[in-house]
Amino acid sequence: MTSPRSGAVRRRHEGDAHRRRIDCDRSSNHLTMRPTLKFAVLVAVFAPANVALAAGSGVFDLEIGDSERKGRQVQVVLDGITDTVSGELLTPRELVERLADTRVLLIGEDHTDMDFHRVQARVLEELHRTGREVMIGLEMYPYTRQAVLDEWSDGSLTEEEFVESSGWYENWGYRWDYYRRIFLFARDNGIPMFGVNIPRDHVRTVRTKGFEGLSAEQAAHMPETVNTDSDEHRQLFRAYFAEDDALHAAISDEQWEGMFRAQCTWDAAMGWNAQMALERHGGDDAIMVVLIGAGHVTYGLGAERQIAHAFDGRISSLVPVPIRDGDNQPVHEVRASYADFIWGVPPETAPMYPSLGVSLMGAVGSSPTSVIQVSDDSVAQRAGIRVGDVLLQLDQSELDSSVALNKRMAGYDWGDSAVLQFERDGEVRTLYLHFRRVPPETHNERERE
The missing domain is CATH 3.40.50.11550 (Rossmann fold)
Structure with missing residues (x-):
């Protein structure tokens, strides 16, 4: 005690x-x-x-x-x-x-x-x-x-x-x-x-x-x-x-x-x-x-x-x-x-609201929005985001922290799309995100593999 x-x-x-x-x-x-x-x-x-x-x-x-x-x-x-x-x-x-x-x-x-x-x-x-x-x-x-x-x-x-x-x-x-x-x-x-x-x-x-x-x-x-x-x-x-x-x-x-x-x-x-x-x-x-x-x-x-x-x-x-x-x-x-x-x-097959599916470096590093983990079957993984990418903008909104990302994500629903700007190996790139869920049977099939 x-x-x-x-x-x-x-x-x-x-x-x-x-x-x-x-x-x-x-x-x-x-x-x-x-x-x-x-x-x-x-x-x-x-x-x-x-x-x-x-x-x-x-x-x-x-x-x-x-x-x-x-x-x-x-x-x-x-x-x-x-x-x-x-x-x-x-x-x-x-x-x-x-x-x-x-x-x-x-x-x-x-x-x-x-x-x-x-x-x-x-x-x-x-x-x-x-x-x-x-x-x-x-x-x-x-x-x-x-x-x-x-x-x-x-x-x-x-x-x-x-x-x-x-x-x-x-x-x-x-x-x-x-x-x-x-x-x-x-x-x-x-x-x-x-x-x-x-x-x-x-x-x-x-x-x-x-x-x-x-x-x-x-x-x-x-x-x-x-x-x-x-x-x-x-x-x-x-x-x-x-x-x-x-x-x-x-x-x-x-x-x-x-x-x-x-x-x-x-x-x-x-x-x-x-x-x-x-x-x-x-x-x-x-x-x-x-x-x-x-x-x-x-x-x-x-x-x-x-x-x-x-x-x-x-x-x-x-x-x-x-x-x-x-x-x-x-x-x-x-x-x-x-x-x-x-x-x-009931079991939850997907969250009620979309998330990007990444973990960011935060205050521990010099790049707070550097990706340190990408979840399996997430929106980010399916879009091609990798560990080490640095997120810069989401639909032209600046991303300087996980708080900024959470605030911006609150405006999306399943079925929406967004434009993500990020940096990889010193080069600024752009890709499209599609907020779509993965069917439960897809998860089950991958677990059996």
Whole structure:
């Protein structure tokens, strides 16, 4: 059990009881369950990027977590909600009834799977329907960006103004449209939203230098404790990578440990900030619904484990489970300790919105838009983009960072085309991009080869 705030100034929560919200500048660790994002983890070791976890079916069936449930499985039913304690199938309304005494509800997500966000929205809508006081905790914003979330909740900003002034693409990067339904519902129904993350550079310091490397200013933003002592959590963290994955050979034990420290720090910070917001701004019956990556929720080893010792209330978890995994294998059951409730969703064959399918160098190099990875079957690969190419313009819009690329990509839909200007071997070139999906059967055929 580590106390990253030892010798540091007490946190802002203790001197601002008169404030209506916690002032909040965000970090985002992109925890997803998509195999094509495995390379991002390697980037996270060497660059100031964030960890992206990718899960195969093995992660669904680990004998870890709650001792009373880890020895058995429960069924995954498409569009059904399973109570993993009793094994009963529930409707959304019945789920909300079982959450009557829950104060913190952690809902895990795959950031680019719209069915995960649909589940989140349905739970929020049902909770609000009961008349219960609902609060929303958001992974994509640090607590230091709270003022702009208040402006959104107050109706002071249009969508366009909020996306721009909140630094959506700087803080997050995933397309606004994935979360639009949730944000509009919250604003239109007076549901307050809270940033629960911490600034990205603080977590990067923990990863590269350890807790002792935090400055006094950084330590003041940290939760009271960060627990890095769980062997089961280490087992889960490692399980996100296949044994024959090249990452195992590329990452040293010291780097693994740094990544794990960062993961625990994110878990603890988001759990702590959600708890503080609930205790300071919620009524006796309020429920804080925290929308975070599934890797922070599963098996109760993430945010829940970090705050359970200090939180006097029930914490529940809900994680959608696709009925096919990232390797296109059917998922009929998961370990009962995976989450308190699971919601069966369809497998995603392609994201709802197009992406280029590249990873960029970012701040680690002299050319931030230099391509360091091209995903298989991506728009970029099919267009002929290679590792080492430097992206310059997309439809005449300058590309000087991944943020600029994300903003520009938000204007495209499947079926659109664009003109990409890039540099290769010192020569400026141009090619046409066609945003077209690859049929699922094509993926399956290539996997069998």
